[in-house]
Amino acid sequence: MGKKAGVSKNARREGAKELLSRWGGKIVMKSIFENGKIRHYAVCEKTGNQARKPSELM
Secondary structure (H helix, E strand, O other): OOOOOOOOHHHHOOOOOOEEOOOOOEEEEEEEEEOOEEEEEEEEOOOOOEEOOHHHHO
């Protein structure tokens, strides 16, 4: 079995790897509980832009 190339967005929530956005800010994963579900999203610390996946901010 080969090693998986990417890491799931749930695993990135733990902060194992530091990701940089296209604006130069650090990307952090955050979670919010709404409508009985946990929703994860990525946020650029420099600009405050939000996206569903970290790759959308790169």
